[in-house]
Amino acid sequence: xxxxxxxxxxxxxxxxxxxxxxxxxxxxxxxxxxxxxxxxxxxxxxxxxxxxxxxxxxxxxxxxxxxxxxxxxxxxxxxxxxxxxxxxxxxxxxxxxxxxxxxxxxxxxxxxxxxxxxxxxxxxxxxxxxxxxxxxxxxxxxxxxxxxxxxxxxxxxxxxxxxxxxxxxxxxxxxxxxxxxxxxxxxxxxxxxxxxxxxxxxxxxxxxxxxxxxxxxxxxxxxxxxxxxxxxxxxxxxxxxxxxxxxxxxxxxxxxxxxxxxxxxxxxxxxxxxxxxxxxxxxxxxxxxxxxxxxxxxxxxxxxxxxxxxxx
Amino acid sequence: xxxxxxxxxxxxxxxxxxxxxxxxxxxxxxxxxxxxxxxxxxxxxxxxxxxxxxxxxxxxxxxxxxxxxxxxxxxxxxxxxxxxxxxxxxxxxxxxxxxxxxxxxxxxxxxxxxxxxxxxxxxxxxxxxxxxxxxxxxxxxxxxxxxxxxxxxxxxxxxxxxxxxxxxxxxxxxxxxxxxxxxxxxxxxxxxxxxxxxxxxxxxxxxxxxxxxxxxxxxxxxxxxxxxxxxxxxxxxxxxxxxxxxxxxxxxxxxxxxxxxxxxxxxxxxxxxxxxxxxxxxxxxxxxxxxxxxxxxxxxxxxxxxxxxxxx
Amino acid sequence: xxxxxxxxxxxxxxxxxxxxxxxxxxxxxxxxxxxxxxxxxxxxxxxxxxxxxxxxxxxxxxxxxxxxxxxxxxxxxxxxxxxxxxxxxxxxxxxxxxxxxxxxxxxxxxxxxxxxxxxxxxxxxxxxxxxxxxxxxxxxxxxxxxxxxxxxxxxxxxxxxxxxxxxxxxxxxxxxxxxxxxxxxxxxxxxxxxxxxxxxxxxxxxxxxxxxxxxxxxxxxxxxxxxxxxxxxxxxxxxxxxxxxxxxxxxxxxxxxxxxxxxxxxxxxxxxxxxxxxxxxxxxxxxxxxxxxxxxxxxxxxxxxxxxxxxx
Numbered sequence: 001x002x003x004x005x006x007x008x009x010x011x012x013x014x015x016x017x018x019x020x021x022x023x024x025x026x027x028x029x030x031x032x033x034x035x036x037x038x039x040x041x042x043x044x045x046x047x048x049x050x051x052x053x054x055x056x057x058x059x060x061x062x063x064x065x066x067x068x069x070x071x072x073x074x075x076x077x078x079x080x081x082x083x084x085x086x087x088x089x090x091x092x093x094x095x096x097x098x099x100x101x102x103x104x105x106x107x108x109x110x111x112x113x114x115x116x117x118x119x120x121x122x123x124x125x126x127x128x129x130x131x132x133x134x135x136x137x138x139x140x141x142x143x144x145x146x147x148x149x150x151x152x153x154x155x156x157x158x159x160x161x162x163x164x165x166x167x168x169x170x171x172x173x174x175x176x177x178x179x180x181x182x183x184x185x186x187x188x189x190x191x192x193x194x195x196x197x198x199x200x201x202x203x204x205x206x207x208x209x210x211x212x213x214x215x216x217x218x219x220x221x222x223x224x225x226x227x228x229x230x231x232x233x234x235x236x237x238x239x240x241x242x243x244x245x246x247x248x249x250x251x252x253x254x255x256x257x258x259x260x261x262x263x264x265x266x267x268x269x270x271x272x273x274x275x276x277x278x279x280x281x282x283x284x285x286x287x288x289x290x291x292x293x294x295x296x297x298x299x300x301x302x303x304x305x306x307x308x309x310x311x312x
Numbered sequence: 313x314x315x316x317x318x319x320x321x322x323x324x325x326x327x328x329x330x331x332x333x334x335x336x337x338x339x340x341x342x343x344x345x346x347x348x349x350x351x352x353x354x355x356x357x358x359x360x361x362x363x364x365x366x367x368x369x370x371x372x373x374x375x376x377x378x379x380x381x382x383x384x385x386x387x388x389x390x391x392x393x394x395x396x397x398x399x400x401x402x403x404x405x406x407x408x409x410x411x412x413x414x415x416x417x418x419x420x421x422x423x424x425x426x427x428x429x430x431x432x433x434x435x436x437x438x439x440x441x442x443x444x445x446x447x448x449x450x451x452x453x454x455x456x457x458x459x460x461x462x463x464x465x466x467x468x469x470x471x472x473x474x475x476x477x478x479x480x481x482x483x484x485x486x487x488x489x490x491x492x493x494x495x496x497x498x499x500x501x502x503x504x505x506x507x508x509x510x511x512x513x514x515x516x517x518x519x520x521x522x523x524x525x526x527x528x529x530x531x532x533x534x535x536x537x538x539x540x541x542x543x544x545x546x547x548x549x550x551x552x553x554x555x556x557x558x559x560x561x562x563x564x565x566x567x568x569x570x571x572x573x574x575x576x577x578x579x580x581x582x583x584x585x586x587x588x589x590x591x592x593x594x595x596x597x598x599x600x601x602x603x604x605x606x607x608x609x610x611x612x613x614x615x616x617x618x619x620x621x622x623x624x
Numbered sequence: 625x626x627x628x629x630x631x632x633x634x635x636x637x638x639x640x641x642x643x644x645x646x647x648x649x650x651x652x653x654x655x656x657x658x659x660x661x662x663x664x665x666x667x668x669x670x671x672x673x674x675x676x677x678x679x680x681x682x683x684x685x686x687x688x689x690x691x692x693x694x695x696x697x698x699x700x701x702x703x704x705x706x707x708x709x710x711x712x713x714x715x716x717x718x719x720x721x722x723x724x725x726x727x728x729x730x731x732x733x734x735x736x737x738x739x740x741x742x743x744x745x746x747x748x749x750x751x752x753x754x755x756x757x758x759x760x761x762x763x764x765x766x767x768x769x770x771x772x773x774x775x776x777x778x779x780x781x782x783x784x785x786x787x788x789x790x791x792x793x794x795x796x797x798x799x800x801x802x803x804x805x806x807x808x809x810x811x812x813x814x815x816x817x818x819x820x821x822x823x824x825x826x827x828x829x830x831x832x833x834x835x836x837x838x839x840x841x842x843x844x845x846x847x848x849x850x851x852x853x854x855x856x857x858x859x860x861x862x863x864x865x866x867x868x869x870x871x872x873x874x875x876x877x878x879x880x881x882x883x884x885x886x887x888x889x890x891x892x893x894x895x896x897x898x899x900x901x902x903x904x905x906x907x908x909x910x911x912x913x914x915x916x917x918x919x920x921x922x923x924x925x926x927x928x929x930x931x932x933x934x935x936x
Contacts, residue, residue, distance in 0.1 A: 028348055036652060038680060038683060040676065046384075046386055046387055048380075048385075048386035048387060048403070048408065048412070051380065051385065052352065052378055052380070052411075052412060052415040052416070053415050056350060056378070056415040059348075059350060059376050064683050066676055066679050068672075068675065068676070069384075069385065072670075073667075073670060073671065073672075073675065073693065074670055074671065074672035074675070075672060075895045078898070081904075082904060083898065083899065084899040084900060085898050085899060085900050086801045091894065091895030091896070092896075092898050094907070094908075095894050095907075095914065096672065096895075098915045098918075099673055099894065099915060099918040100672070102677075102918060102922070103677050103680040177398045271387045271402045271407065271408075272403070272404075273398065273402060274390070274395065274396075274397045274404050275395065276396060276397050276398050280394060283407075284406075291410045291411060291414070294407075294410075294411040294414060295414040298414070343660070355697075358697060358699055359697065360692075360698035360699060360720065360723065360724075361723055363692065363697065363698070364690055364723075364724060364728070365727050367690050368662065368690070368727040371660075371662060381697065489710045582715065582719050582723065583715030583719065584715070584716075584719065585709035586702070586707065586708075586709050587706070587707065588708060588709050588710050592705075595718070595719075596718075603719070603723060606719075606722075606723040606726060607726040610726070610727060
């Protein structure tokens with residue numbers, strides 16, 4: 001594997017899950033593999049879990065890490081071709097990506113969508129520019145449309161916690177006050193489509209994800225119906241895809257409660273707004289997997305980095 | 313020892329001082345102790361000495377470090393229970409603390425007081441939330457009411473520089489233009505109360521520290537009287553505790569000068585505003601211990617981390 | 625060598641170039657040299673290449689690194705002597721430099737000029753204060769008037785790419801919309817003056833660099849004439865030195881194009897504004913050395929750190 005930028009970079013999700021579980025049992029088994037190799041983590045946006053778990057994964061592999069907040073630490077970066085750069089951007093990604101490639105062995109990058117320019121977001125301008133102009137492998141730490149480290153993490157967590165061969169997994173849209181990206185939802189959908197689960201999506205009308213991603217996955221606009229007999233309920237807000245980036249609904253009737261999910265395991269990528277996305281009773285209850293999910297972030301990232309290092 | 317959050321976590325200050333001095337003589341003696349262990353340093357506020365010395369202490373123990381400015385790098389954190397999180401905070405400390413615990417072996421945290429909400433500050437909401445919800449040891453890198461790494465450092469510095477069995481130590485309030493926390497003053501008071509010194513406090517009327525902390529320690533409102541025959545003068549500004557967070561006095565008549573302290577050693581935790589808190593002549597003179605104090609920050613932090621690592 | 629703050633700290637540029645090339649061939653040859661030594665990187669200004677390449681250089685030497693954005697992470701620093709610090713600065717450089725010296729073995733520092741206070745910039749107040757008050761070696765990562773890691777890098781790059789014994793090297797001013805420092809231009813001039821090259825400078829009238837730096841180097845105000853038969857063209861904008869910090873000219877007639885430079889190799893320190901300083905066709909063409917230059921930043925920094933470590 002060269003880059004890890006999309007769930008489709010996972011060639012066999014079941015074998016990856018088993019490999020990640022093995023790393024979790026023995027995190028330091030490959031401590032020599034990354035010796036004298038450097039991972040650069042470039043953040044265009046805020047991060048807690050991704051920032052820390054990806055660093056921890058690199059440390060478990062014996063790698064050195066260099067972290068940079070691109071906005072703030074460095075220069076405004078230009079992504080358009082042929083621009084006369086007489087505005088606010090001071091460095092073109094052609095140079096930035098090529099330059100950073102020379103100081104490290106792998107580049108991990110986080111760059112959220114605009115949520116205003118649908119074409120630019122769909123084209124993954126930032127991520128794809130780095131892929132194009134960097135000379136080292138790229139890891140996606142959440143791009144405009146995709147969060148494949150999270151999607152893989154979620155697959156691991158479901159595998160660890162399932163109590164039947166083919167559990168029912170529901171991805172439910174949940175309320176939020178701000179316009180949020182589709183990346184986590186997209187990657188979760190794509191991960192579930194690769195797993196042996198009964199998978200459905202619940203979201204209000206006007207909130208369907210990109211049909212090129214949801215494909216044949218059933219979409220319910222009735223949350224209660226979708227949640228029936230669920231084994232896992234994954235809550236996540238996203239803004240409208242059709243009315244791109246718009247918040248169409250802010251009332252709390254889609255908030256996840258104990259009554260709604262019954263005995264199902266509750267999942268969320270975090271950060272989560274309590275009593276907006278999900279009630280305290282769910283997060284503080286025994287069926288919440290959110291902390292365990294965040295723990296698995298380390299081993300998802302570690303397996304990805306391991307596969308990249310083995311291929312350098 | 314699990315957490316180090318208060319001077320009272322020091323079970324025997326004299327033996328701790330001797331152990332810290334031993335580390336200072338041979339900083340790398342425990343370089344294997346922290347191997348493959350990670351310290352996360354979380355900053356809600358600015359830091360120079362604490363940031364660098366705590367990292368250095370961890371490196372001396374062979375630990376890896378991950379540094380994060382919580383405000384800026386990550387999400388606004390909510391500390392109140394039961395809130396409907398539809399405002400500016402995006403993640404609850406319940407999740408944040410539990411999550412970070414999974415990526416590191418020890419969490420060090422800096423979070424200053426509000427200086428407007430006395431109850432919240434007294435309750436150490438941020439620090440105590442991390443203690444409550446984290447699953448790994450917590451080190452206090454200055455909280456709302458306490459700076460125990462500084463207090464322990466100061467005890468080491470006095471022990472190293474005393475020329476008589478029971479020196480006289482004076483903590484003197486000094487002027488400043490801004491409202492400053494009580495944390496350094498509080499921890500210094502508590503450290504001195506554990507040492508074999510003659511200890512008094514000097515501050516203007518209206519500036520008494522929390523009486524639950526000062527206890528039986530004599531408080532003078534006449535600086536000259538308090539400073540008489542002092543062996544060590546520790547200068548520090550703090551805002552009013554009674555009129556909580558208020559600046560009642562900005563004239564410079566309490567500024568420390570050579571004339572005031574005579575042959576006493578001068579101490580300050582730094583950063584210090586020259587010619588406001590203390591005159592140039594004192595800081596640039598032979599009796600200033602401020603640089604040596606800052607050097608001892610490394611070994612205070614190193615001993616604390618060592619004791620935590622030994623107990624993991 | 626104690627400090628590396630100016631091109632004049634290079635005692636023999638040809639032997640340094642050969643040593644740097646040897647490090648480039650075998651970057652990990654001195655991986656034991658910096659073991660348990662710490663480099664502090666202090667940034668008063670933004671940085672991409674310098675930030676990453678200097679960290680990488682330190683890692684190649686086995687050093688630990690601690691990075692700090694002084695503005696933001698720490699306190700406002702005062703540089704004037706004798707000030708009553710009742711304004712926005714909270715810590716004097718006398719303390720800051722002495723304190724940081726105790727937590728690390730080498731301090732690298734970036735501090736741009738004011739471009740408004742010529743005397744202050746000429747006096748290198750920030751850099752020289754650190755040199756004066758620190759007790760460990762100082763490396764200049766670009767100061768008010770000098771960028772000697774870049775200048776040395778450029779000398780390496782010219783040495784690697786020259787195809788004749790004494791190539792013609794032209795430093796050409798180029799357009800920009802903002803007022804930029806003179807540091808890169810100055811250090812490049814000083815590096816070229818030490819090399820066996822035919823070196824000339826081209827800049828519009830009013831844009832001559834400090835004559836104490838350019839000395840006998842020919843200065844052309846006719847760009848075309850200067851570029852004739854050039855083997856290397858180094859483009860760089862700077863603001864006026866005579867009308868200090870002023871931008872006198874923003875039209876693009878001095879922009880570097882393929883037609884202007886012909887077969888000459890193109891150099892720039894980056895970041896570069898495309899189609900303002902230089903046309904896309906040049907940067908994307910075969911004669912651009914800019915990415916290779918940035919790669920050499922690592923080995924320039926590594927040699928400097930190596931020489932400092934050998935002398936500790």
